[in-house]
Amino acid sequence: MNHKQHRFSVFIKPIVFGIDISIIVSVIFLFPLRITNLYIFIAYSIFFWSLIAFKIGFYSIQRSTKMIGIVRLVFLQMSFYAFILYAFIGFFKQPSISRSYLAFYFGTSFALVFIFKLLTYLLLLKYRAVFKGNIRKVVVIGKNSKSNQLIKIFKERLDFGYELSKQFNTRSEGFSLDDCFNYILDHKVDKIYFSISELSNSQVNKLVSFADNNLRELKFIPDNKEVFTKKLKYEYYDYIPILSLREIPLDEPVNKIIKRVFDVVFSLLIIVFVLSWLTPLIAILIKLESKGPVFFKQYRNGFSHSEFECFKFRSMAVNENANVVQATKNDMRITKVGKFIRKTSIDELPQFFNVFLGHMSVVGPRPHMISHTTMYSKKVDKFMVRHLVKPGITGLAQVSGFRGEIETDNDIVNRVRFDIFYVENWSLLMDIKIVIQTFVNAIKGEDKAY
Template sequence: MNHKQHRFSGFIKPIVFGVDICIIIFSIFLFPLKITNLYIFIAYSFCFWLLIAFRTGFYNIQRSTKMIGVVRLVFSQMSIYALVLYAFIGFFKQPNISRSYLAFYFGVTFALIFVFKLLTYLLLLKYRSVFKGNIRKVVVIGKNSKSNQLIKIFKNRLDFGYELSKQFNTRSETFSLDKCFKYILDNQIDKIYFSVSELSNSQINKLVNFADNNLRELKFIPDNKEVFTKKLKYEYYDYIPILSLREIPLDDPVNKVVKRIFDVVFSSLIIVFVLSWLTPIIAILIKLESKGPVFFKQARSGFSHSEFECFKFRSMAVNESANLQQATKNDMRITKIGKFIRKTSIDELPQFFNVFLGHMSVAGPRPHMISHTTLYSKKVDKFMVRHLVKPGITGLAQVSGFRGEIETDHDIVNRVRFDIFYVENWSLLMDIKIVIQTFMNAVKGEEKAY
């Protein structure tokens, strides 16, 4: 998908979150609260704001969200935050804290966040409707009363930011899904809306597979309530019900922030306390055995199929096939020190720099060489779904027995299966479990670590 047309959209929620945090923290200094330890109060406020936002979905505002929904979110968030503020007094034993100034602090914070939230919401509406920014190109498959009503909403509600590129009539003699797919790819369509009642089960399956393999967002226009399942997300565009097939936990800005904080903290600890002294030792051993650089850099597929340079300690003699041929058992290209660092997974440690820089996560689907991504995207169904999140140094597939060389189709199919499960069911606890299991496997040694 061409993300250049809306490459700044991903910064909107983090910027809003950052401004809210600044309001919460800097408003503290406006009042003589008489807090014993100000830094503990700041950390306490930040952590609980994050937890409350995660619970209320404070930053999970959709294009179709009405203003009353935004107001409700602000009141829900701030009501719980008020309770948390006054709980600080008893929890940290602050008898001297000024209750009245704490109330003033809350009032100012509430007013500033409320105004900023509404202002951001209204500015985004105007930005989409007047300046045609933050636009998503869509197609509608199906022609009936509900699909026509949806198209009418797209045309009338420019503030939603949806640009209808084409409507496909399934009853036309020239209609075919393959033509739809070609149009979607050629015109860089972002979202596909289709009427459930106008496609057969086999056509729906084909459409779902296409959307997964090409990273397109798929939306259902339901014909009746029988299609509802707990796996589908249900939302309204005015009065038209719309269903989404896949919910990605890491699309939620709070989840994204939590994962990023975990990545930065964990990678920083490894860089400072492990790589700072281990890198010179490994560098000397690599240089003593063979000529060439200490680090091996390779282009790999990252988030949304973007490319990045993946760092590793060089474990092979310099060779021309390094970017094309995967390491195999008893590979003659692997050096003696390379065999050791691959067996213990030390060769992967420089990827914590990739994590710190934001190219990767600590846990996630393992990134493949560009040539392998091209091969498997055509060969393995739903392979591209794994690119909906950042790649990881380790992953659920790796700790489940599918690391290393891909010897058969069974290996890659199962790796993709575990990766998709991770994408759809992410949690911070899952990341922590994966990291612990990876460490235990490295200590025990793994059969396919060569």
Template sequence: MSTIDIVIIISTLFVFPLNITNLYTFIGYSVFSWLLIAVRTGYYSIQRQADVSRLIKLIFIQMGFYTLFLYAFIGFFKQPGVNRLCLAFYLLTCFGLVFTFKIVTYILLSKYRAILKGNIRNVVAIGENTKMNHLLKIFKTRTDLGYAVKKQFNTKSDSFSLESCFSYIIEHKIDKIYFSESVLSNGEINKLINFADNNLRELKFIPDSKDIFSKKLKYEHYDFIPVLSLREIPLDEPVNLFIKRVFDIVFSALVIILVLSWLTPIIAILIKLESKGPVFFKQERSGFSRSVFGCYKFRSMTVNKNAHLKQASKNDTRITRVGKFIRKTSIDELPQFVNVFFGDMSVVGPRPHMISHTTMYSKKVDKFMVRHLVKPGITGLAQVSGYRGEIESDKDIINRVRFDIFYVENWSLLMDMKIIIQTLINAVKGEDKAY
């Protein structure tokens, strides 16, 4: 695939009059830059089990750095005569062609494996437990992955032995071996590793029942000592944090200018006509890393002493007629884009709770505070997954935390985009718990 990409970036050069002094130097520089970036980003090492969102993310990263490298060429090689507009068109064309080629190839390979049964990898499983059985079920139902499960060995059987496994693997030309760590002894695991190494078989293991290895671990080296961290947070990386902050500023500024600038006076008049009190409701909520901030909303209730303690519930008598409408359409949340612009919140993130609720749930729900490792958001993964609004049972808050932790550990700009789009769709369709 790298050959096709290089053909694209070279051939497209001749479409636009870039006015490069030494075209061949530029071609060499372009190809070198592309391959260097690809090696660093793992652009060509994506596995068949990776979903399309990871593929799209890699394309954006690859093209983003490639763009920076090409614009750096102008200054480094002193090319003041380069037509920058044509260079921009060249990069957009390259992006379009590379994106199309990559996605089409991904789809065609999936169909090739699922329908024509090509590019298949034969696998065996050693051990039987819930996780292993679930994995094999995925292999059997997701035919697009191209894994053919040939045999599952039951380690509890009297006839089981690693030697019989080895014979079967060699005889049936098995490509990958999956084993459950909890069913083999250390000696058996070492023997299995040696067999895989000596016979060029790929070996994968399923984490044990302690669940510690099922977390998203970060692998580091201190001199020659390997160390595992229990949680890797993408937004701890300065580049990711910068990207998210720029997105937040631009998105919130657009909403403030294009929506709030004219909507606020209309909502203010409607609120004032129906009930006495301020237009905006400010409530202290839990923010990033135990911080506290004032979260803004359009006031949707009559002024009451329980506003900072009691969460809105279905058929809540405190909610006004205007309030019912703006809560149903999520218009009441729009002032929080001001919070986003000034850095207290993000467009997407775990929803912030009242201080009293944070105190209560941090004692009641395991790992509740993990959601505070990133800034809270106007919308979030939990909200678009059906866990917005009133917390009616322990199940609601437990699932909300589960989705929030997944977001914290797996953040990407593409995920943010998907959540925003789903939020808009839900707002138009209406939600049962939007009250």
């Protein structure tokens, strides 16, 4: 189920971030700043630029953001950056640094970043309006003055990049949410807008569940009714207020970069300092006990429900049910070596290659077999929300007691509950805590590590 269309835009924010970093670093070499250690200054500038951008949402620009919002963000970012630049002088004791040239550096950086930011914004507007690129297909559920105004905006503001696929009239005879759902799936619609006043509470809950389970973005057109839900975020399309149901921290470009850097560095350390010598030893032990490959490869579902080949050390005798039947306690398929590497979680270590290649993350919801994903997506409400981020080698659910075999419905329900909490509340500190707890659990041993 790969419903997302024209998704090259996922690269736009990281590219813009990279160009901004290139600007602030390159301009350093235009002026004789007389800095004692240039590399420390560069690292200092990149770190604090990224931190400021993350805090103020410098790269969190939506399609509906106005020009004045762009200007405000640039001035806010550069104001904080100016303070950080001059703090460098005292913090790193740079008496010989040229303050006048530092001012020239800041002014040039300000101008170039400002021009680039505006050009990027205007070019994207033109690209959507003129060339019909970077388009999102939407449906509107409800027919009233506000929903009609929103549709008018979609048609007039082509630079927003929204293509209306259909409007559903909830008051028409024969209206059914199931028909809406089938249409959304058949026509690969990206976003759903609905008027709260048009639907009952049960219909709203049904719509929320559908959006979660099928990875569709849901937007509310509010009225005077109260909305009982989680964190809601207001956006304005011209003067029409729109509510978003869920914010995903890892949708933010800076967060993505932070997590990816952590993944690459951590996976490289494991590959170089652990797998480089451990793999030959494990390979010999596996080969001595049973015939078959050293590595076990299995297709699993990852980010946005895409499939990838997950790597593990083979812990079972070769069998036809490996891709269908989950390992159970005292499973006869598990070899003696396999029992040891599963108990210590060594069998999972090859997945650091998946992390390095970008298929997985060090921390995230554990990926399931394709057959299990199909089964649980129908059985467990909001199961698909787990796929809004990359799967992980370890995760919050695993360190909270829900790893290994799923014996009861309660096991998978609680696993999904922890996974959704992780998706909605990610932080680098949380990742580090989970990694530490995973290491502690591996040493202590776990009941379901079989």
